[in-house]
Amino acid sequence: MLQPPHSSLKVAAVPAQRVPARDRDQDAPWHTEAVCRRDEAGLFFAPSKEPTAARLSREEAAKRVCARCPVMVECREHALLQPEPYGVWGGLTAAERRVVLARRRRRDMELKKAARTTAGHIAQAG
Numbered sequence: 001m002l003q004p005p006h007s008s009l010k011v012a013a014v015p016a017q018r019v020p021a022r023d024r025d026q027d028a029p030w031h032t033e034a035v036c037r038r039d040e041a042g043l044f045f046a047p048s049k050e051p052t053a054a055r056l057s058r059e060e061a062a063k064r065v066c067a068r069c070p071v072m073v074e075c076r077e078h079a080l081l082q083p084e085p086y087g088v089w090g091g092l093t094a095a096e097r098r099v100v101l102a103r104r105r106r107r108d109m110e111l112k113k114a115a116r117t118t119a120g121h122i123a124q125a126g
């Protein structure tokens with residue numbers, strides 16, 4: 001059985017309720033190439049009561065690992081699609097993923113609005 005990325009943290013820092021979500025696609029090929037499969041340094045998830053400066057430093061270190069990971073794009077999309085609420089995935093923090101998702105939702109709404117407007121113009125012209 002394949003292990004998900006940063007699996008060493010499943011016991012230590014990952015809230016139990018999110019483990020099944022991570023395991024849902026553990027057979028996905030990208031997991032096998034994850035650079036963070038052994039996250040002995042505990043970079044990807046916050047310990048409880050982590051001070052802000054320590055969190056920022058840890059997240060930057062995690063992002064440096066992600067930057068050299070061959071499956072960063074796949075990992076990032078996984079985290080966005082789940083969505084994964086905690087930790088650094090694909091070089092993005094949870095807060096950064098929320099921004100990306102908000103932008104995507106806004107873009108989708110604008111595209112739907114444009115499609116409705118175009119359909120309305122075509123109906124009026126026809």
Ligand code: SF4
Binds near residue numbers: 067
């Ligand atoms: S991109 Fe980062 S979080 Fe994702 S698998 Fe690679 S090292 Fe792990």
